[in-house]
Each structure stands twice: as C-alpha cells, then as structure tokens.
Amino acid sequence: MKIPLVYNVRSVLQRPVSTALTALGIALVVAVFIGMLALASGFRTALVRTGSDRNVLVLRRGADSELSSGLSRETASILAASPHVATGADGHPLVSPEVYVLIPLPKIFDTTQVANVVARGVSDQAWTVRSNVRVVAGRKPESGRSEICVGQRIVARFPRTGIGETLRFAGRDWSVVCHFAAGGSAFESEIWGENEQFMPVFRGQVFQSITMRLSDPGAFAEVKRALETDKRMTVDVHRESDFYVQQSQLLGRLLRVLAFLITGIMAIGAVFGAVNTMYAAVASRAPEIGVLLTLGFHPRSVLASFLLESAIIAAAGGAAGCLFALPINGIVTSTTNWASFSEIAFSFRVTPGLLLAGLVFAVVMGVLGGFFPARRAARVPVVQAIR
Amino acid sequence: MALVQIRDVYKSFQRDSQRIDVFTGLSLDVAEGSFTALMGPSGSGKSTLLNLIAGLDRPTSGTVRVAGADVHAMSAAQLAAWRARHIGFVFQQLNLLPVLTAYQNVELPLLLTRLSKKEREERVRVALGVVGLDDRIHHYPRQLSGGQEQRVAIARAIVADPTLILLDEPTGQLDARSSQEVLTLLQRLNSEFGKTVVIVTHDAHAADKAKAVLHLEKGVLIERAAVGA
Amino acid sequence: MRYLPLVLANLGRHKRRTFLTTASVALALFLFASLRTVVTTIAAGAQFGSARRLVATNATGIVFPLPLAYAGRLRALPGVQAVSWANWFGGRYGDGKRFFATFAVDPASYLDMYPEIVLPADQRDAFLRERSAAIVGRRLLDVFGWHLGQDVTLQGTIFSGDWTFTIRGVYTPSDPVINDDMLIFRHDYLDERMNRAGFAGWYILRIDDPNNAAGIAKLVDDQFRNSSAPTKTGTEQAFNASFATMWGNVSLLMNTIGMAVVFAILLVTANAMMMSARERTGEVAVLKTIGFSDWRLFGLVMLEAGLITLTGAVLGLGGAKLLYRATNFNAAGFLPGFDVDGTTLAVGGAIALLLMLASGLVPAVRAARLPVVQALRHVE
Numbered sequence: 001m002k003i004p005l006v007y008n009v010r011s012v013l014q015r016p017v018s019t020a021l022t023a024l025g026i027a028l029v030v031a032v033f034i035g036m037l038a039l040a041s042g043f044r045t046a047l048v049r050t051g052s053d054r055n056v057l058v059l060r061r062g063a064d065s066e067l068s069s070g071l072s073r074e075t076a077s078i079l080a081a082s083p084h085v086a087t088g089a090d091g092h093p094l095v096s097p098e099v100y101v102l103i104p105l106p107k108i109f110d111t112t113q114v115a116n117v118v119a120r121g122v123s124d125q126a127w128t129v130r131s132n133v134r135v136v137a138g139r140k141p142e143s144g145r146s147e148i149c150v151g152q153r154i155v156a157r158f159p160r161t162g163i164g165e166t167l168r169f170a171g172r173d174w175s176v177v178c179h180f181a182a183g184g185s186a187f188e189s190e191i192w193g194e195n196e197q198f199m200p201v202f203r204g205q206v207f208q209s210i211t212m213r214l215s216d217p218g219a220f221a222e223v224k225r226a227l228e229t230d231k232r233m234t235v236d237v238h239r240e241s242d243f244y245v246q247q248s249q250l251l252g253r254l255l256r257v258l259a260f261l262i263t264g265i266m267a268i269g270a271v272f273g274a275v276n277t278m279y280a281a282v283a284s285r286a287p288e289i290g291v292l293l294t295l296g297f298h299p300r301s302v303l304a305s306f307l308l309e310s311a312i313i314a315a316a317g318g319a320a321g322c323l324f325a326l327p328i329n330g331i332v333t334s335t336t337n338w339a340s341f342s343e344i345a346f347s348f349r350v351t352p353g354l355l356l357a358g359l360v361f362a363v364v365m366g367v368l369g370g371f372f373p374a375r376r377a378a379r380v381p382v383v384q385a386i387r
Numbered sequence: 388m389a390l391v392q393i394r395d396v397y398k399s400f401q402r403d404s405q406r407i408d409v410f411t412g413l414s415l416d417v418a419e420g421s422f423t424a425l426m427g428p429s430g431s432g433k434s435t436l437l438n439l440i441a442g443l444d445r446p447t448s449g450t451v452r453v454a455g456a457d458v459h460a461m462s463a464a465q466l467a468a469w470r471a472r473h474i475g476f477v478f479q480q481l482n483l484l485p486v487l488t489a490y491q492n493v494e495l496p497l498l499l500t501r502l503s504k505k506e507r508e509e510r511v512r513v514a515l516g517v518v519g520l521d522d523r524i525h526h527y528p529r530q531l532s533g534g535q536e537q538r539v540a541i542a543r544a545i546v547a548d549p550t551l552i553l554l555d556e557p558t559g560q561l562d563a564r565s566s567q568e569v570l571t572l573l574q575r576l577n578s579e580f581g582k583t584v585v586i587v588t589h590d591a592h593a594a595d596k597a598k599a600v601l602h603l604e605k606g607v608l609i610e611r612a613a614v615g616a
Numbered sequence: 617m618r619y620l621p622l623v624l625a626n627l628g629r630h631k632r633r634t635f636l637t638t639a640s641v642a643l644a645l646f647l648f649a650s651l652r653t654v655v656t657t658i659a660a661g662a663q664f665g666s667a668r669r670l671v672a673t674n675a676t677g678i679v680f681p682l683p684l685a686y687a688g689r690l691r692a693l694p695g696v697q698a699v700s701w702a703n704w705f706g707g708r709y710g711d712g713k714r715f716f717a718t719f720a721v722d723p724a725s726y727l728d729m730y731p732e733i734v735l736p737a738d739q740r741d742a743f744l745r746e747r748s749a750a751i752v753g754r755r756l757l758d759v760f761g762w763h764l765g766q767d768v769t770l771q772g773t774i775f776s777g778d779w780t781f782t783i784r785g786v787y788t789p790s791d792p793v794i795n796d797d798m799l800i801f802r803h804d805y806l807d808e809r810m811n812r813a814g815f816a817g818w819y820i821l822r823i824d825d826p827n828n829a830a831g832i833a834k835l836v837d838d839q840f841r842n843s844s845a846p847t848k849t850g851t852e853q854a855f856n857a858s859f860a861t862m863w864g865n866v867s868l869l870m871n872t873i874g875m876a877v878v879f880a881i882l883l884v885t886a887n888a889m890m891m892s893a894r895e896r897t898g899e900v901a902v903l904k905t906i907g908f909s910d911w912r913l914f915g916l917v918m919l920e921a922g923l924i925t926l927t928g929a930v931l932g933l934g935g936a937k938l939l940y941r942a943t944n945f946n947a948a949g950f951l952p953g954f955d956v957d958g959t960t961l962a963v964g965g966a967i968a969l970l971l972m973l974a975s976g977l978v979p980a981v982r983a984a985r986l987p988v989v990q991a992l993r994h995v996e
Contacts, residue, residue, distance in 0.1 A: 021887040028880035032873055039869070061776060067679060068706050068774040103677045104848075104858075113861045116678065170676045171846065202676065234776075265647050266877055269640035273884030276633050280891045336862035341679075343862070443905060443988040464909050471907025484899050486625035496906050498618050543906070 003292065003301050008309040011285065022270075022277045023317035026365055029266045030321025030358040035328055036259035037357070038348040040252050043335070046346035047248035050185035051241035054086075054217045055129060058210040058227065061234040065247070065340045066100040066209045073097075075233045079210050084223045086215040088128050094213035096126035099198040101208075102342055103169045103191075105158045115343040116336070117154065118190040119169065121198025129213050133187060138163045138178030143194055149178040151188040153332065153345040167191075170201040186244065186337070189344040211240060247340060267365055274369025278310050282377045289380045299378035306374035307367055314366020318359040325350055325358065389416035390551065390583050391440055396449030398435060398606075409435050410446070410606040417551075422577040422584045424597035431603040433587040437553050440585065441474050442466045454550050471499045475544025479556040482540035483528040489515065489539045490524045496547040514546040515539070517580075518572055534565025541572060545582065552576065554586040558593060570596045623919050630892065634924065637888040641928025641971065642935065644881035645964050649936035651870040651877075652960045657951045658867065662860030664793040665853030667826035669729070672819040672836055672849040682845050684814030689839060695823050695832045700725035701816035703803060706773035709760065716756055716949055718770065718799045720806040729820050732790045733800075739764075739785030747805050751785035753796035755946070770799075775810060792953030797946070820852070878967055886975035889921050893979030900983045901991035910984040917983050921976030922969075929968035933961050 012019050051057070058079060063069035076097040079085070085093040099121030104114040124143060127133055141147035150161045160166065166173045174193065182188045199205065214223060224237040238246075282289070289302060329350035337344045393415040399408045409432040417423055425433045438444035439451050442458045451458045454473060461469055470476075475496075483492045493514055497507040515521055518538040528536055537557050544552050554573070558566035574596045576582045586593060594600045602609050627634045672690070674680035681703070690699045700722050707718035723744050727733060735743070735751060743749045752762065762768060762783055769780045781801050789796050807814045823832050833849040840847045893900075900913060908916075937956040939945075946954050 018887055018891060021883045021890075025880045025883040025887075028876050028883075032876045036873070062771060062773060063776070064706065064708070064712075064773040101677060102679050114858055115861065202680070262647060262651075262873060262877075265643050266880060269643045269877075269881050269884055272636035272640045273887060276636055276884070276888050276891065279632065280895075333865050335864040335866070343864070438989055441905065464911065467904070467907050467909035467912075469907075470905070474905075474907070476905045478902070478905075481898050482902060484622075484625070484902065486629045487622065491621060491625065495622070495903070495908075498622070499907055499912075504618070 003297055003305040005308070008305060008312060011281065012309060012313060015281065018277055018280070019313055022273050023313050023320065025270045025273045026314050026317030026362050027320035027324060029263055029270045029365070030318045030362050031324035032266060033259065033263040033361055034322065034325035034350060034354050034358045035348070036255065036262065037354050038325065038328060038350045039333070040255035040259060041351060041354065042346045042349040043255065044248045044252045045349055046184060046186050046344060047244040047337075048241070049132065049183050050187055051239070051244035052131060053239065053241050054214055055211055055240035056214060056220065056223060057238045057240045057243050058212070058235050059238065061236050063236065067102065067341060069208045071097070071207045071210055071235070073205060073207070075235065076207055076210055078230065078232055079212060079227070082212075082223075082227070084214055084216070084219060084226070086213040088125060092125060094125050094129045095210060096123040096129050096212070097195060097207040097210045098122050098126070099195050099202055099207060101198070101202045105169070108157055108159050115158075116341060117158070118340070118342045119198065120190050120192050121195035122192055123195055126192070126211070129211055130182070130187065132183040132185060134181050135178045136181045141177055141192070141194055143196070146172055146174050146197060147177045148174045148191050148193040149180050150176055151190045151192070152179050152181050153188040154191065155179055157334070157345065172201055184347070186344045189334075189342070247337060251335065251337060267361070271365050271369040274310060274314065274366060275373060277313070278306065278370050278373035279376065281309070282306065282373045286380055289377050290382045293380065293382045302380075303374045303378035306377045307370045310370025310374065311363050311366040314362045314369070315359065318362025321362060322355045322358050325355075390419040390454055391415070391417035391585075392450075392452040393439070394450045394452075396439065396451065397447045398432070398439065399447050408606065412449070413606060413608065415601070415608060417583065417585060419583055420577070420581050422574065422596070422598040423586070424594040424600045425585065425587045425603060426589070426594055426600060427603035432606045433603055434555050436603070437555050437585065437587050440551070441476055441553055442470055471496060471547065473550040475547070475549040475552040477537065477540045477544050477552070477554040477557045479559040482543070483536055485528050488525045488527055489520060489531065492528070492539055493543045493546050496543060500547065510546055514542040517545065517576070518542040532565065533561050534568055537561065537565070537569050538572060541569070545576065550583065552582050552584045554584070556587055556589065558588065558590050566590060566592065619916060619919065623916060623923060626892070626896070626920055627923060633888055633892070637885055638924050638928045638931070640881050640884045641925050641968070642932035644877050645929050645932030645968065646936045647877045648874050648967065649933050649956050649960050649964055651874045652963065653936070653940070653954060653956050654951065655867045655870050656957055656960060657954050658860050658863050660793050660953060662857040663853065664791070665851055665856050667829065667851065667853075668822055669852040670821040670823060670829060670833055670836070670849055671852050671855040672821065672847045673855070675837075675846040675848040678818075680845070681815035681817055682819065682847065684816055686816070686819060686840065686847075690819060690821060690836065693832070693835055693839065695825065695828055695835070696821050697824050698725060698729060698822040699819060700729040701803065701819045702726060703806065703815065703817035705775060705801070705806065707770035707779065707799065708773060709768065709770050712771075714759060714948065716797045716799060717795060718801070720803045721800055722803050726800070729822060732794050733787045734790050735785050735787045742784040746782065746784060747802055747808065748780065748782055749784035750781035750799055750801035751787050752783055752799045754786055754788050755944070756797040756799060757783070757786050759797065775806065779809070792955065795949060795952040797949045878971070882971055882974055885921070885925065885971055886978070889917070889975045889979045892920070893917060893983060897986065897991050900986050901988045904986070904988045914980045914984040917980035918972065918976045921980070922972040925968040925971040925975070929965055933964040937961065
C-alpha cells in the first residue's frame with residue numbers, strides 16, 4: 001500500500017523554513033556543479049568546433065602543437081600536389097600553409113596586462129578550407145598588403161581591433177579590414193593575415209602547419225600513411241577535428257576533475273544538511289508514523305514515503321540550482337589554452353544535458369540524505385510512538 | 388508586612404477575538420514563612436497568579452510586590468536577576484534539562500551567582516542532600532523516577548536560597564507515594580528551614596500539608612481557610 | 617567558562633546532528649582554504665621576482681628568440697652586473713602525461729644569477745664540466761624515480777628528436793615559489809645538437825640598483841630598437857606576472873565558488889541551529905524562570921553556534937594546511953609553493969565567526985525574546 005504523495009507535500013509545507021534552507025543548500029551545489037561543467041563544456045565545444053572532419057592538419061613530426069612545429073616551403077608544395085587534396089571552385093588545391101605565432105597584445109580593460117594572441121598567416125584558400133569561417137564585417141585582406149582580419153571574440157577584448165584601425169605588432173602596422181566569425185570556435189580568438197606577409201616578419205621561411213581539405217574524408221587513414229611515409233618530408237598528419245579535441249583535453253579534463261572534486265565535497269555538506277532535516281522531520285512525526293503503521297501501512301511504504309519526501313525537497317533544490325545556473329549561459333570568459341599557450345575566449349554552455357545532470361545529482365543527494373532517516377522512520381516502534 | 392502583596396490586580400487575555408478576564412481586582416497577601424496552597428478548578432487563574440508573582444507574566448493593571456519590590460516595575464534584565472535571587476520555581480513536569488545530570492541541573496541557578504566552583508559544589512550537594520538524592524547526583528533525568536525528578540527540581544529551586552518557593556502542581560504527574568514524599572519534603576522546607584512556599588495544586592493531600600489554603604474560582608478568592616498550626 | 621558544560625551538553629543532545637553540522641563547516645572551510653590558496657599561489661608567483669633582475673624578451677613575442685650576440689652588448693651596458701640566458705625546451709618524458717618545464721641555460725651564469733636554485737658544490741662542478749649534463753628538481757627526481765648519474769631521454773617537441781641527458785645534480789629551491797620539478801640543461805648542448813648559431817629565448821640581467829630598473833630597461837630596449845630583433849625588457853616580477861595573467865579569470869572563478877560553498881554551508885548550519893533551538897523552547901522557558909536573562913540566553917545560543925563553526929574551522933582549515941603540507945601538493949607543477957597561508961587561515965577564521973553570527977542569530981534572538989508564559993503553555 002502506498003502512502004499518498006499529498007501527505008509528503010503537506011508535511012514538507014509544515015516546516016517551510018527548514019525545507020527551504022535545505023533545498024537552497026542543494027541548489028547552490030547544483031548551481032556550482034552546472035556552472036563548472038558549463039565552463040568545461042564551453043571550452044571543449046570551442047575547440048571541437050574548430051576542427052573539421054574533412055580537413056587534415058600537418059605538423060612537423062614530434063611537434064605537439066602548431067607552435068612547436070616547422071615545415072618548409074618544399075613540404076608545402078609536396079602536400080599541395082597530393083592527389084588526396086580536394087580542389088576548389090577556382091581549380092586550385094584547397095591547401096593552406098600557415099604561419100602560426102603568438103603575439104603579445106595588451107588587454108582592453110588593463111593595458112598593463114598582456115595576453116598571448118594567435119596570429120595566423122593563411123593562404124587565400126584558408127577561407128574555403130575552413131568552412132566554418134565567415135567574414136561578418138568588412139572585406140577579406142588583399143594579397144600583398146599589410147591587412148588583417150580579426151576574430152570576433154578578440155574585438156571587444158583588445159584595443160585597436162576595430163575595422164579601419166591599425167594594430168601594431170612585429171614591428172609593423174597592420175590595418176584591420178574585417179572581422180570574422182567561426183561558429184564559436186577557437187579561430188574566433190585569432191588574428192588572421194596573409195601567410196606571405198607574416199612569414200618575413202616572424203620566423204622567416206617556414207610554415208608552422210599546413211591544413212588541407214581531403215577530397216575523400218573517409219580516406220584519412222590512407223592519406224596519413226601515405227604522407228607520413230613520404231621520404232621527402234618528416235611530418236605528422238592529424239585529422240583536424242581530432243587535433244583540436246586533443247588540445248582541449250588537458251584543460252577540459254582538469255576542469256571536469258575540479259568540478260567533480262569541488263561539487264563532491266560541497267555535496268557531502270549538503271547531504272549532511274538533508275540528513276539533519278530528515279531526521280528532525282522523522283523525530284517530530286514519530287506519532288504520525290506510528291499511526292500510519294497501526295493503520296496497516298507497511299514499513300517499506302513508510303521508508304519509500306520518506307525517501308520520496310527527501311527526493312522531492314532535493315529535486316526542488318535542483319530545479320532552483322538550474323535556474324541559478326541558467327544566466328551564466330553564454331557569458332564569455334577566457335583562459336590560456338595550455339596546450340597551445342595562447343589565449344582563447346569561449347562562452348559558458350549550459351546544455352539541457354547539464355541541467356538534467358544537475359537535477360539527477362540533486363535527487364541523488366536527496367536520496368542519500370534521506371536514506372538513514374527514512375529507515376529510522378520505517379523502524380519506529382508503534383507502541384512507543386503513539387503513546 | 389506580608390512577603391507577597393497583591394493589590395487590585397486585573398489580568399485579561401486576548402484569545403482570538405474574545406477577551407478573557409482572569410482577575411478583576413484581586414488582592415492577596417502571603418505572609419513570610421507561610422506554606423500556602425492555592426486550589427481551584429482549571430481555568431480559575433491559579434497558574435497565572437503564580438506566574439504573576441514570579442514576574443513571568445505581567446498584570447494588566449495593579450501591583451505585585453514581593454519582599455518590598457514592585458515586580459512589574461522592573462526591566463526584563465532586572466527581573467531576570469531578581470528572579471535568580473528571590474524565586475525558586477517548580478513546574479508540573481519538564482523542569483529539568485534532559486542533557487544535564489541532576490547535579491548540573493541543580494547547579495544552574497548558581498551559575499548566575501559569583502560563587503566559585505567549589506562553593507557551588509558545596510551548595511549543590513547540600514541541596515541534593517536535603518531532598519534526599521545524595522546517591523543520584525550524576526544521574527540524568529531519564530534515569531530518575533518522576534518523584535526523584537521533582538525532588539531534583541525542588542533542590543534546584545532552593546539551592547540559591549530564594550526568598551520564595553513557587554510550585555505549579557508539582558505532584559500532578561506523580562503517583563501517590565511520590566506525591567507524599569514531595570509534599571513531606573515541602574513541609575520540611577517550610578518548618579525546618581523557614582522557607583515561604585506557595586503551591587498550586589489539585590491534590591487534597593497537598594492542601595492538607597499546607598498551613599493556609601486559598602481557593603480561587605474564576606479569578607476570585609472565595610474562601611480563606613487556615614488549617615493546622 | 618562556567619556555562620561551557622551547559623553548552624556542551626546541549627551540543628551532545630543530538631550528537632549526530634552536531635557531528636554532521638561540524639563536518640559540513642569543516643568541509644566548507646577546507647574547500648575555501650583550497651580554493652583561496654590557488655588564488656594566493658598564483659598571486660605569489662606573479663609577485664615573485666628579485667628587484668635586481670630584469671628579463672629581456674623579443675618584442676615580437678615570447679616565442680621568438682634573440683641573437684646570442686646580444687649577451688656581450690648587454691654586459692657592456694652601464695648598471696648591468698651580470699647577464700645570463702635561457703631557452704624554453706619543449707620536452708616530453710615517457711608518455712608525456714606528467715608535464716614539466718625544461719630549460720636550456722648558460723650553466724655558470726645561470727646558477728650565479730639564481731642563488732635560489734640551491735645545488736651542492738660538487739654537483740654544480742659536475743654540471744659545469746659535462747656538456748650533456750642536466751640538473752633536476754628534487755620533486756621531478758621523485759616523480760620519475762630517477763637517480764643521480766642516470767641518463768634520461770626526452771622527446772623534443774620544438775627541437776625534434778630524442779635528447780639524452782645525464783642527471784648530474786639535484787637542486788632544491790630556497791623559495792617555494794620556484795618550481796622544484798624543472799629539468800635544466802646546458803645551452804651549448806642544444807646549440808651543438810642543432811648545429812646552429814646560438815639563440816637565447818630570453819636574457820636575464822642582474823642590475824646594480826633596483827631603483828634604476830626602469831632606466832636600465834629602457835637603455836636595453838633603445839640599444840636594440842632598430843635591430844632585426846628588438847627587445848622588450850622589464851623586471852623579473854613583471855615577466856612572471858605576465859604568466860600569472862594567463863590563468864585568466866581563475867581567481868574570480870575560485871572566489872565565486874568559494875562564496876557559494878560558504879553560503880551553502882551557512883544554510884546547513886543555520887538550519888541545524890534553528891532545529892535545535894525549536895526543540896528546546898520549553899527548556900529556554902525553564903532557564904528564564906530560573907533567572908537567566910534574555911542576553912545570557914542569546915549568548916548561550918551564540919556560543920553553541922560558535923563552538924560548531926569554530927571547531928569546524930579548526931578541522932577544515934587545519935586539515936587543509938596539514939594535508940597540502942604533508943603531501944607536498946603542487947598541482948603537478950602548475951602551482952609551486954602551494955601552501956595555505958596565514959591570511960587564508962585568518963579569513964577562514966573570520967568566515968567561521970560570520971557563520972556563527974549568521975546561523976546563530978535567528979535562534980538566539982528567538983530564545984532571548986521568548987515569552988516564558990507562552991512557551992510554558994507550549995510545553996504543557
């Protein structure tokens with residue numbers, strides 16, 4: 001025989017302050033939980049969106065990032081001639097040999113602080129190879145000029161990045177001619193110019209990476225083998241999407257570990273709070289429980305009823321926690337991606353999955369916190385309770 | 388002069404929208420060294436009278452003087468200190484703090500004095516000796532019988548040597564034998580130690596032990612009877 | 617403390633509740649101390665730097681090198697007492713999961729420049745004698761179970777190939793802010809292997825007068841302004857601070873979480889205190905009848921709350937302090953000198969007091985203002 005839910009709801013409402021405090025405690029834990037995972041998720045998403053399945057990224061063998069790589073012009077032309085490379089509408093192979101460097105830029109809110117921003121010198125094909133990149137304002141830099149296009153995440157955060165302004169780095173003035181979006185990816189935290197313009201002012205006659213579009217994305221393994229065994233060059237071939245996912249792993253994993261560690265400890269505290277509340281509830285309702293048992297309700301029903309009550313309180317808290325966490329969705333923050341040593345901006349991503357996870361987490365806390373008190377309730381000695 | 392002087396006291400409660408008048412001009416004296424039983428049916432105002440004397444409750448008008456002091460002219464803080472000095476109070480039940488031992492319960496009023504730990508211990512032992520519980524000093528209330536609990540409460544009421552001991556149905560929850568013990572104890576306190584005792588009771592036996600019995604009915608003193616010496 | 621037995625007895629009434637509440641406070645303050653120490657450790661790293669050392673980097677960016685020929689010209693500048701240089705060497709050991717910093721340095725001048733890197737004299741001599749020698753921090757030695765004289769092979773990520781070094785020294789930093797898990801080897805070994813004219817990742821300069829740091833920095837930058845590799849020179853502290861800013865909003869994040877943690881536990885504590893107080897209405901009335909004043913009862917409830925939060929604080933803060941000290945925690949090299957500092961302990965203590973006030977206030981006021989007569993009726 002089940003004890004009607006209404007009984008629990010009424011009982012909960014009998015002690016509004018205590019219930020609210022307990023639920024609020026759980027809400028805060030859930031909010032922090034969702035918030036931290038939203039951070040990790042946002043960071044990961046930014047990098048996941050950066051790479052495409054159809055592209056391969058070629059680095060010098062052994063290099064763990066574009067920064068530490070170096071490829072010759074010769075390698076670039078070998079790759080451009082590869083039969084696996086797709087051809088663009090203009091008949092040119094879709095290959096972008098790129099110069100990748102970090103430049104120090106002062107931050108807009110505190111110009112004494114400097115962040116390392118990625119400056120990427122690309123070929124004209126890059127705008128096609130990277131299908132997620134889209135110029136949102138202005139026009140693309142023209143070949144042979146000191147012109148740059150600025151990722152839209154950078155614009156608000158660094159001075160002198162508006163269209164028509166000039167940004168000085170590497171001893172030269174560069175005119176900003178456009179802003180670009182890249183679907184929320186890490187590219188949006190980069191500054192793009194022409195590779196032939198960047199090459200002489202930075203590292204001389206060397207590219208850092210070569211990205212190209214495959215004519216057949218399914219042939220990746222074959223391409224990888226072919227290029228890596230090519231005696232004329234020593235390269236590693238990565239699927240672009242995998243490469244960026246891998247770049248997110250160090251920090252992403254750290255964030256997730258932190259999230260679980262911190263919220264885990266917090267959750268213990270919140271569960272303790274729930275335990276206190278539920279024990280007090282059981283103690284104050286011992287006579288009622290006695291009556292229920294006398295009426296013929298099974299102790300198991302009493303146990304279930306109290307567990308349910310605890311879960312209801314926790315679920316209410318979890319829902320409140322979701323509400324607390326929602327506003328952080330979309331807030332832009334930045335961090336250094338330690339894998340590439342560069343600053344990347346991304347937004348918190350509160351996904352439905354995370355909200356659900358938060359709710360489940362809350363209910364788990366409630367059930368954990370309610371278990372022992374509920375068992376106590378089920379074991380209330382009838383005679384003693386109703387005396 | 389009487390130890391307790393109640394003059395023209397009015398007391399009314401507001402319950403919901405109804406006004407209940409408990410006392411309408413009650414006057415009453417309790418002599419020093421007396422043992423007075425206050426009797427009367429439920430709702431006659433016995434407990435309220437006791438509360439007024441102890442300064443736990445305030446009259447709507449009129450004065451209550453105890454040992455020359457106007458009880459209700461004092462501030463809350465003064466009243467608390469005054470109570471600690473002059474009043475020993477025993478309730479029907481739940482007098483004792485369940486988490487404290489008999490000893491610690493009795494010691495409570497002494498915590499409010501400047502007595503040293505050693506002096507306090509002496510006094511507590513004497514008080515518990517008087518009520519005959521020397522052997523239960525470190526027991527917790529749940530380990531005591533109802534009668535023993537009340538005797539501990541009485542020990543606590545006398546430990547600070549108050550001017551006046553007030554008891555609100557102290558035997559209400561006790562069996563006949565325990566009641567007898569408690570009443571005999573009160574009688575001894577009155578006769579041997581000269582304590583002024585006011586007891587609210589339903590119990591005819593209790594009234595028998597008292598030197599004076601006052602009957603209250605609907606807030607009015609309807610009978611003064613002097614019994615015994 | 618004549619009231620202590622009374623308060624302790626009250627706390628003992630619901631031992632489980634008291635324990636759980638104290639444990640919550642302890643956990644919260646443990647978390648708080650941990651989170652705040654992340655912030656203070658990063659800040660300490662940003663603050664670190666001798667006032668007598670300047671760092672010159674390539675103005676184009678930290679990843680660009682400077683010609684080795686600058687060393688002589690820097691040494692000749694007025695106010696510059698000594699010059700050394702170093703290069704970042706991206707190295708991986710084994711599966712590369714345990715990250716550590718590897719530098720190629722000019723050995724003699726570097727060790728002179730950094731007296732904080734403490735190395736026994738014979739090991740120092742060995743390092744200076746042998747071109748392929750390396751010195752490692754004590755922690756790194758322990759992490760990988762290396763020993764003196766062992767050859768270790770790293771894969772270069774910037775300078776590709778396998779690099780084998782012989783461990784000739786184990787250093788211990790005299791300042792906890794300095795990483796004790798670096799591998800330092802000789803710049804001439806790098807140049808020899810790469811068969812190239814030397815480059816320096818950055819130069820370190822010791823100057824004679826800290827007050828003249830800005831002047832000397834400008835002198836350096838002016839010197840190379842029109843060369844192919846202009847420099848950007850600043851104090852060592854500014855150089856370190858630029859790395860600290862790379863942590864981004866981590867401080868804000870940690871502080872926000874810290875506040876949420878403390879607030880969540882406040883709710884737990886306040887709830888427990890209120891439950892306890894509610895159950896004791898009758899007893900409060902008894903105490904008032906005995907002659908306990910309103911203020912005294914207020915104090916007793918506060919004391920009770922304070923005992924819980926302060927015990928929790930001692931356990932949580934002390935636990936954090938001891939745990940991180942005992943385990944020599946440094947977040948895999950990311951947070952060298954991770955140690956719960958005095959300020960954090962003090963702030964944690966203040967939070968415990970605040971917790972006491974906030975959680976005890978409502979029940980304490982309620983106890984103080986409780987009308988006896990009404991409470992007695994409540995009981996009977």
